Amino acid sequence: MRYSGLKVFLNGLTGNRGWAPVWRDPAPKDHYDVIIIGGGGHGLATAYYLAREHGITNVAVLEKGAIGSGNVGRNTTVVRANYMLEGNVEFYSHSLKLWQNLSAELNYNVMLSRRGCILLAHSDGQLDALARRGNMNLMQGDGAELWDGATLRRHIPYLNFDDPRFPLKGGLMQWEAGTARHDAVAWGYARAADRLGVDLIQNCEVTGFRITQGRVTGVDTTRGHIGAGKVGMAVAGRSSQVAAMAGLRLPIESHVLQAFVTEGLKPVIDTVISFGMGHFYISQSDKGGLVFGGDIDGYNSYAQRGNLPIVEHVAEAGMALMPMIGRARMLRSWGGIMDMTMDGSPIIDRTPIDGLFFNGGWCYGGFKAVPGGGHVFAHLIATGKLHPAATKFRLDRFARGAVIDEEATGATPNLH
């Protein structure tokens, strides 16, 4: 069924009885040309682009739980392309361009809202560093506007400008950035992939790989053995666990990141604000809730929930930046488990096992990367070649000293 405004209107008049299930619930076949492990944003987008761009439709996405129950449905929905280093800039630019027409392409409203994203500066040196970053973005054709303190004050007057420790000197605005509805991204890609013939198989956990003479031939799952010509991993947060089943050891630690939302308020924050010094960022959802987050908890975790020190720290940082939010009541907090890589940047590459491909290490930033990550990963799986927008996310970059370390903190995943 194609969705349209008219359908919504007519179904509204007839008690919404006209909607059909959005995707099939097929039993796994014996063999697929390509199996994607993980029904999160990246896995679903990869399957969609395999079918759509490369005509490979004999594809299954194996998801251990329900589609979208992982980080794709737990993130704070910020979409932006204001990274600084080569490797990242061209990739996130590619992804941001794919976001542009995503709703129309998928016939599913992902509610992309280009409300901008501002990175704040607290010193002249930081403003210079942001200018350099902005130039990197402009060279990619992405937006970047350097704001001085007065411009910042005009646009976002409610910030705490004269904090003695972190006074606000300006910032870097990217108007093309914003937010999107995270669940809709998962559901939109799932529905579009299903319509192109991809089998979405839920409650199907991969428990092992079949590897013959260095080549992957299939996977073992809780729903039996499934053969495959090629296999792609996209299991964000579980990458080390799944890769270990294929005998691989990765430059990754799993960490928990928390996020928070307040009760619904009238519109007050009309952009995404990122306060680097306090490790705090915030936006307002369409329902009115203030959605915000900060640092990872800082120690390895697979618990999918964080601890109170970070709750306190994030609240303090929020109060330091915009004291007005102190009156809002926090409704919920939650956590998600993420792959933190040794340099804070993702990995999209072949593995030493023929036919086995890897997409992971998204750290806390892989939601914005869903269209781009799926697109370049499908390209890699289909053609065997790296996509030009993602040539530097190699597994061997650590051995070559070619790390992509935006935070410049070295091999310390808890600090990226």
Next chain:
Amino acid sequence: MKLACPLCGARDIREFHYQGAASLADRPDPGAPEARQEFLDYVYMRDNPAGENRELWFHAHGCGAWLVATRDVTTHEFLSVRLATDKEPTT
């Protein structure tokens, strides 16, 4: 979350700095023939188990001791802790 420092007793986790896998205390021999590969593994590769993890904690805002703790990373519960300088676990 509290960590029981063998010298100071159970203290708030905020007093400690997390350094990562306990294997970081075993620096490879730079003169060994396989030193390049060993250092690569040492610096960048991790087991990252979803269960018991052996890790290094530093009592930064306390006695300044380095500790080796075993923690269940699926529940955050500390299972044992000892001074990094002790050969055998003390708890």
